[in-house]
Amino acid sequence: xxxxxxxxxxxxxxxxxxxxxxxxxxxxxxxxxxxxxxxxxxxxxxxxxxxxxxxxxxxxxxxxxxxxxxxxxxxxxxxxxxxxxxxxxxxxxxxxxxxxxxxxxxxxxxxxxxxxxxxxxxxxxxxxxxxxxxxxxxxxxxxxxxxxxxxxxxxxxxxxxxxxxxxxxxxxxxxxxxxxxxxxxxxxxx
Numbered sequence: 001x002x003x004x005x006x007x008x009x010x011x012x013x014x015x016x017x018x019x020x021x022x023x024x025x026x027x028x029x030x031x032x033x034x035x036x037x038x039x040x041x042x043x044x045x046x047x048x049x050x051x052x053x054x055x056x057x058x059x060x061x062x063x064x065x066x067x068x069x070x071x072x073x074x075x076x077x078x079x080x081x082x083x084x085x086x087x088x089x090x091x092x093x094x095x096x097x098x099x100x101x102x103x104x105x106x107x108x109x110x111x112x113x114x115x116x117x118x119x120x121x122x123x124x125x126x127x128x129x130x131x132x133x134x135x136x137x138x139x140x141x142x143x144x145x146x147x148x149x150x151x152x153x154x155x156x157x158x159x160x161x162x163x164x165x166x167x168x169x170x171x172x173x174x175x176x177x178x179x180x181x182x183x184x185x186x187x188x189x190x
Contacts, residue, residue: 009037021177028065049123064134081181099124141178
């Protein structure tokens with residue numbers, strides 16, 4: 001069952017990231033499906049914070065789908081992209097580190113989690129990055145570059161080689177997404 005869940009989630013995840021980079025609203029239903037499959041997979045391999053995170057992806061996917069639809073009413077040029085001030089990023093970073101510490105404590109004390117610190121770090125910051133994506137914030141891609149680089153090791157260490165490869169691909173696609181969204185901002189300024 002693990003292989004089927006992993007392969008299916010990966011295929012839908014790759015489709016999701018391409019659609020997101022292209023600012024297509026259809027990234028959200030595809031991402032919801034990919035995430036739902038991931039929830040079951042991560043419970044099976046005891047990466048609980050990732051299972052919780054993928055549950056969040058399902059919920060935020062619904063929000064993102066709705067938000068992008070509302071934000072794009074009447075628009076014909078795709079989803080608008082915005083930038084966030086550095087001061088807000090500093091607050092998000094502080095929140096991410098506090099979230100990491102709290103989640104680490106909860107996993108360490110209450111579960112048999114395999115890699116509680118790394119799992120907590122990637123999960124805490126992925127919550128933030130996903131919210132930034134849903135809100136169409138350009139810098140979400142920078143957060144994803146870092147998170148995806150760390151998840152390569154997390155997944156590889158748990159024998160999820162396909163997900164490790166997916167994270168490597170995601171790291172590269174995060175650069176692509178950043179460039180695409182940055183071009184969009186520059187085009188809107190002109």
